[in-house]
Amino acid sequence: MTAVPLVETKPRSKRRPQKIALETVLFVVAIVLAIIWLIPFLFMIFTALKSNAELFSGKAYAPPIVYVWENFTRAWEIGKFQIYGVNSLLIAFVKVPLGIFLASMTAFAFSRLRFPYQRVLLLLVVMGTMIPVQVALGPVFHIILDLGLLNTYGGLLLVYIAFGFPYQVYLMYGFFRAIPFELDEAAMIDGCSRFGLYWRIILPLSLPILATLFILDFVGTWNEFSIALVILQDSRMWTIPLGLMGFSGYYSMDYPGLNAGIIITILPVVVVYIIFQRYFIAGLTAGAVKG
Amino acid sequence: MSQSETLGYIEPVGKSAAKRVMARERSWRQILDALPFLIPGGVIFVGLILYPIVYAVVMSFYRWDGAGSDRTFIGIQNYVDLFTRDPIFGRALLNSFIWVVLSLFIPTLWGLTLALLLNRKMWGRALFRTAFYLPAVISSIAVSTIWSWMYNPFLGFINAVMKELGLNDYIQQWLGDPQVALYAVFAAYVWVATGPNMLLFLAGLQNVPQDLVEAARVDGARPLQVFRFVTIPSLRPAIIVVIALTIINSLKVFDLVYQMTFGGPAQSTQVLATWTYFQAFSMHNFGMGMAVAVVLLVITLIIIIPYLRWATRGDDK
Numbered sequence: 119m120t121a122v123p124l125v126e127t128k129p130r131s132k133r134r135p136q137k138i139a140l141e142t143v144l145f146v147v148a149i150v151l152a153i154i155w156l157i158p159f160l161f162m163i164f165t166a167l168k169s170n171a172e173l174f175s176g177k178a179y180a181p182p183i184v185y186v187w188e189n190f191t192r193a194w195e196i197g198k199f200q201i202y203g204v205n206s207l208l209i210a211f212v213k214v215p216l217g218i219f220l221a222s223m224t225a226f227a228f229s230r231l232r233f234p235y236q237r238v239l240l241l242l243v244v245m246g247t248m249i250p251v252q253v254a255l256g257p258v259f260h261i262i263l264d265l266g267l268l269n270t271y272g273g274l275l276l277v278y279i280a281f282g283f284p285y286q287v288y289l290m291y292g293f294f295r296a297i298p299f300e301l302d303e304a305a306m307i308d309g310c311s312r313f314g315l316y317w318r319i320i321l322p323l324s325l326p327i328l329a330t331l332f333i334l335d336f337v338g339t340w341n342e343f344s345i346a347l348v349i350l351q352d353s354r355m356w357t358i359p360l361g362l363m364g365f366s367g368y369y370s371m372d373y374p375g376l377n378a379g380i381i382i383t384i385l386p387v388v389v390v391y392i393i394f395q396r397y398f399i400a401g402l403t404a405g406a407v408k409g
Numbered sequence: 410m411s412q413s414e415t416l417g418y419i420e421p422v423g424k425s426a427a428k429r430v431m432a433r434e435r436s437w438r439q440i441l442d443a444l445p446f447l448i449p450g451g452v453i454f455v456g457l458i459l460y461p462i463v464y465a466v467v468m469s470f471y472r473w474d475g476a477g478s479d480r481t482f483i484g485i486q487n488y489v490d491l492f493t494r495d496p497i498f499g500r501a502l503l504n505s506f507i508w509v510v511l512s513l514f515i516p517t518l519w520g521l522t523l524a525l526l527l528n529r530k531m532w533g534r535a536l537f538r539t540a541f542y543l544p545a546v547i548s549s550i551a552v553s554t555i556w557s558w559m560y561n562p563f564l565g566f567i568n569a570v571m572k573e574l575g576l577n578d579y580i581q582q583w584l585g586d587p588q589v590a591l592y593a594v595f596a597a598y599v600w601v602a603t604g605p606n607m608l609l610f611l612a613g614l615q616n617v618p619q620d621l622v623e624a625a626r627v628d629g630a631r632p633l634q635v636f637r638f639v640t641i642p643s644l645r646p647a648i649i650v651v652i653a654l655t656i657i658n659s660l661k662v663f664d665l666v667y668q669m670t671f672g673g674p675a676q677s678t679q680v681l682a683t684w685t686y687f688q689a690f691s692m693h694n695f696g697m698g699m700a701v702a703v704v705l706l707v708i709t710l711i712i713i714i715p716y717l718r719w720a721t722r723g724d725d726k
């Protein structure tokens with residue numbers, strides 16, 4: 119790519135003005151589209167900073183004249199986001215490492231060991247990625263109920279781990295298989311056990327995919343709605359999304375407070391996303407679009 | 410192990426039998442080696458994914474309110490009722506179909522357009538990508554709340570802009586009108602689903618061989634021809650993934666409908682995934698709900714498995 123312009127200097131320089139014009143137009147198009155795309159966010163931020171009086175008297179799309187930061191403190195108190203936030207963090211910090219650990223063991227067995235019915239079993243797990251959660255939601259409710267785990271984090275964690283499992287196994291299977299198999303032989307000859315091979319060789323070599331799964335799974339768990347809706351019935355146990363649902367139900371007339379509440383709940387994931395962007399992209403595209 | 414080896418050494422005629430014994434022993438060893446790695450995840454997968462699906466299929470043949478001990482086996486009566494006596498199921502089926510078809514065109518082509526635009530060298534390109542992907546990282550309930558507020562008939566952004574533009578005829582109760590509500594919810598879905606498609610296409614575009622593009626240009630191909638004959642064929646893996654994910658994700662759409670309209674107004678926005686939930690949990694027809702779930706599962710598999718087989722034909726050498 120870098121060498122190409124050298125060869126092509128002449129025809130390019132002839133078309134220069136045209137090319138610059140085209141690039142400028144496309145840049146402006148991109149800016150306009152991005153602003154339109156972000157309108158819901160802008161509208162949310164404007165609303166969150168307005169007073170109720172201004173909300174009803176002014177134009178809906180206008181920025182606030184007076185900034186009412188107090189909306190945020192009120193939303194924080196009424197929304198009980200400190201409780202839901204702690205619940206969500208607790209669940210994410212247990213679920214994410216545990217789920218990835220279990221999925222990585224399974225992926226290790228499928229990718230580095232040989233056993234009968236390996237392909238069929240792998241296919242079965244991969245099929246799990248296509249099943250809509252809602253198909254299993256009703257039965258899962260009754261299974262969790264029968265286990266006496268309804269309305270507990272233990273029950274929620276089990277279901278979360280199960281539903282994250284197929285996709286994580288699939289992704290790690292692809293990554294593990296790309297690691298040279300000579301390493302396994304060398305490790306075995308040196309007296310390494312299978313668990314040692316998994317723990318001391320495969321996992322450390324897979325840090326990129328593990329990091330990706332950590333970030334993706336953290337955000338996914340933080341945002342999950344429908345499973346938590348079914349398993350957690352006591353509002354003190356709720357996670358952030360359920361808390362926001364309750365908030366929008368009970369305080370539906372306090373629009374500035376509601377929008378401030380949304381901002382409070384999405385700020386953590388937006389920050390996580392902006393810092394760890396490349397992991398999201400890697401996770402989305404890993405194994406999916408390699409030619 | 411040593412015994413069978415000896416047998417095979419001494420008696421060449423019995424080799425195949427000995428081999429079979431060896432093979433059986435080896436597969437037992439392999440199973441024992443693999444089990445510690447397979448069991449922990451496997452138990453959870455079988456218990457909370459596979460078993461629930463079997464449970465759903467079995468329960469779809471029963472009449473049960475989902476709470477009491479009174480379960481009656483009624484054969485395929487739930488399915489018969491769904492297709493003959495439940496107009497809302499028909500509506501949900503149609504809505505899911507509309508959702509899939511619209512999703513196959515709008516967020517996909519829009520994502521491809523953005524990917525082509527942002528694949529060019531451009532100032533602030535990373536920032537633009539972030540902007541278009543951002544809706545995909547926030548929770549569904551946040552998306553629903555933001556869009557419900559956008560659609561608010563009196564104070565919302567959309568009607569205010571319509572008024573400002575003189576489009577007074579279009580001012581309406583977006584989520585309150587049975588004719589419009591489904592499409593209003595779908596607009597919010599487009600906002601969420603476009604970003605991931607864009608990123609998948611962007612990743613695919615990195616596989617377009619630049620020397621081939623240059624060669625085509627030198628040979629006098631127009632930009633559109635380059636796109637049709639070089640870019641699109643190289644994008645094939647990305648296109649396959651986007652289409653498969655689009656179908657799967659559209660069929661399981663639940664959160665936005667549940668949160669924005671609760672299936673209403675007048676059940677006009679019910680889709681299969683919400684209807685199974687409402688039947689099983691709100692209306693206490695657990696068997697009916699499971700029948701809807703089974704229909705949803707069968708439709709998903711009927712579309713996805715042949716599609717993936719077709720799309721990946723010839724990929725395994």
